[in-house]
Amino acid sequence: xxxxxxxxxxxxxxxxxxxxxxxxxxxxxxxxxxxxxxxxxxxxxxxxxxxxxxxxxxxxxxxxxxxxxxxxxxxxxxxxxxxxxxxxxxxxxxxxxxxxxxxxxxxxxxxxxxxxxxxxxxxxxxxxxxxxxxxxxxxxxxxxxxxxxxxxxxxxxxxxxxxxxxxxxxxxxxxxxxxxxxxxxxxxxxxxxxxxxxxxxxxxxxxxxxxxxxxxxxxxxxxxxxxxxxxxxxxxxxxxxxxxxxxxxxxxxxxxxxxxxxxxxxxxxxx
Amino acid sequence: xxxxxxxxxxxxxxxxxxxxxxxxxxxxxxxxxxxxxxxxxxxxxxxxxxxxxxxxxxxxxxxxxxxxxxxxxxxxxxxxxxxxxxxxxxxxxxxxxxxxxxxxxxxxxxxxxxxxxxxxxxxxxxxxxxxxxxxxxxxxxxxxxxxxxxxxxxxxxxxxxxxxxxxxxxxxxxxxxxxxxxxxxxxxxxxxxxxxxxxxxxxxxxxxxxxxxxxxxxxxxxxxxxxxxxxxxxxxxxxxxxxxxxxxxxxxxxxx
Numbered sequence: 451x452x453x454x455x456x457x458x459x460x461x462x463x464x465x466x467x468x469x470x471x472x473x474x475x476x477x478x479x480x481x482x483x484x485x486x487x488x489x490x491x492x493x494x495x496x497x498x499x500x501x502x503x504x505x506x507x508x509x510x511x512x513x514x515x516x517x518x519x520x521x522x523x524x525x526x527x528x529x530x531x532x533x534x535x536x537x538x539x540x541x542x543x544x545x546x547x548x549x550x551x552x553x554x555x556x557x558x559x560x561x562x563x564x565x566x567x568x569x570x571x572x573x574x575x576x577x578x579x580x581x582x583x584x585x586x587x588x589x590x591x592x593x594x595x596x597x598x599x600x601x602x603x604x605x606x607x608x609x610x611x612x613x614x615x616x617x618x619x620x621x622x623x624x625x626x627x628x629x630x631x632x633x634x635x636x637x638x639x640x641x642x643x644x645x646x647x648x649x650x651x652x653x654x655x656x657x658x659x660x661x662x663x664x665x666x667x668x669x670x671x672x673x674x675x676x677x678x679x680x681x682x683x684x685x686x687x688x689x690x691x692x693x694x695x696x697x698x699x700x701x702x703x704x705x706x707x708x709x710x711x712x713x714x715x716x717x718x719x720x721x
Numbered sequence: 722x723x724x725x726x727x728x729x730x731x732x733x734x735x736x737x738x739x740x741x742x743x744x745x746x747x748x749x750x751x752x753x754x755x756x757x758x759x760x761x762x763x764x765x766x767x768x769x770x771x772x773x774x775x776x777x778x779x780x781x782x783x784x785x786x787x788x789x790x791x792x793x794x795x796x797x798x799x800x801x802x803x804x805x806x807x808x809x810x811x812x813x814x815x816x817x818x819x820x821x822x823x824x825x826x827x828x829x830x831x832x833x834x835x836x837x838x839x840x841x842x843x844x845x846x847x848x849x850x851x852x853x854x855x856x857x858x859x860x861x862x863x864x865x866x867x868x869x870x871x872x873x874x875x876x877x878x879x880x881x882x883x884x885x886x887x888x889x890x891x892x893x894x895x896x897x898x899x900x901x902x903x904x905x906x907x908x909x910x911x912x913x914x915x916x917x918x919x920x921x922x923x924x925x926x927x928x929x930x931x932x933x934x935x936x937x938x939x940x941x942x943x944x945x946x947x948x949x950x951x952x953x954x955x956x957x958x959x960x961x962x963x964x965x966x967x968x969x970x971x972x973x974x975x976x977x
Contacts (some may be wrong), residue, residue: 469762477737485891493764510798513840513950519888527809527830528782528784528828528830530784530922530968532920532922532941532949532968532970533944534941534942534943534944534949535942535944549924549963550924550926550927554808554809554832555808555809555832556779557926558923559966561941569941571941574941574949574951574968576922576966576968578781578782578830579923580806580808580809637938667946668786668920668970670784670786670828670922672784672803672811672828672830674803674804674811675804677745681824689788689826690790690822694945694946695824695945695946697786697788699826710803713803713813713906715784715786715826715827715828717786717944717946719944719945720945721944721945
């Protein structure tokens with residue numbers, strides 16, 4: 451499975467999905483992806499940002515969902531991720547499969563592993579994609595008939611982060627939470643902020659609310675509307691804070707459009 | 722449960738519940754399965770009202786965080802429609818106790834369907850009373866959940882069906898809670914460990930129509946705040962069809 455770039459619209463030359471340097475492989479009804487671990491995708495504790503792993507999950511599940519929904523197109527409706535072990539390794543991988551492909555939704559499950567240790571999950575995830583009518587600008591995904599040996603870039607030319615990934619995405623702290631302007635680098639094929647980037651925004655908001663010694667381990671995101679205008683603001687509310695963990699609800703709104711775009715319920719732990 | 726009407730605001734439901742002994746767990750905390758069921762009922766009914774007059778709803782996805790706190794009665798649950806789409810309704814739900822502690826919070830997504838017998842009629846603002854007996858059996862016992870080896874199981878009796886005639890989503894969430902705890906206890910050497918399900922992400926894939934319904938947990942790993950368990954729910958009477966799957970976090974409960 452790969453994205454065939456049918457136009458200059460998506461993904462653009464400079465895009466977060468290119469800089470994640472994702473490689474993918476599609477064998478039968480199972481998708482796998484790999485992401486090299488660099489300093490720029492890790493937090494202050496040397497662990498891969500939870501949000502970026504969610505972005506990999508969103509991408510790999512989205513690829514499978516798009517094939518399942520063809521000729522329609524898809525948009526992420528919800529995404530959950532539970533971290534089981536610290537997100538460390540030289541290379542993180544993910545394997546995803548479709549649990550149910552219906553007329554209006556596709557439900558998938560994925561596991562994340564490190565350095566080829568499939569079956570020893572670092573994280574588990576679920577995702578639901580809404581099936582949409584195809585638009586001309588939507589990419590064309592093809593089943594490539596991969597073999598177990600073939601790994602190839604997800605989006606053609608791959609790049610790398612020249613600075614910490616969340617800075618590259620344009621995240622900034624404010625008195626309200628974490629904000630980001632809408633720009634081409636973080637958009638999805640529908641012209642809204644990419645679902646994985648909104649998971650990153652949630653992750654950053656959890657850490658801002660609980661402290662940098664905390665790591666986000668549970669993410670429940672529900673996408674309500676495309677975040678197209680900006681700035682997008684993630685406002686965290688700490689619902690409970692224990693000695694070693696905390697629950698945070700995050701309200702993400704498109705300030706320019708004056709509407710709520712995403713809600714998230716998250717847990718951070720000292721780990 | 723009562724609907725709160727505020728012009729210009731989305732559909733909102735407020736529910737209050739006494740905390741009867743049958744929904745307290747062995748740790749003295751609110752039973753997570755009962756709490757998930759309450760959240761499913763309130764958020765699902767709210768979604769149904771949001772779907773009117775075009776259709777009624779069936780739950781497709783329940784994501785709830787249940788906080789391990791000692792609760793002071795009464796419990797208040799508030800649910801609001803976050804999004805009303807053509808095919809789905811998303812509602813949020815938040816439960817607080819008399820001390821204003823957040824006890825549970827999450828979201829529920831429902832598919833909008835048209836019942837063959839027509840869309841149900843509700844006087845608006847809607848009002849619905851459900852009473853639990855103060856001295857009834859424990860929640861899991863009342864549901865009929867039993868252990869069968871590494872699985873938990875229940876018979877699909879009529880009391881456990883929703884208006885569509887299929888197993889109620891809240892019952893499924895209670896079964897997932899029981900299976901996740903059972904798998905955690907089996908996997909850990911300290912089998913008497915006190916545990917509680919703190920978090921569930923539950924996807925409904927197909928209706929459970931026949932029964933018995935089995936739920937099987939698989940421990941994926943352990944982290945400082947709990948054990949991560951994958952649960953599959955199958956309708957054994959319908960060719961063992963997979964009807965739901967979930968990821969749950971089962972927390973350790975400190976002995977006081």
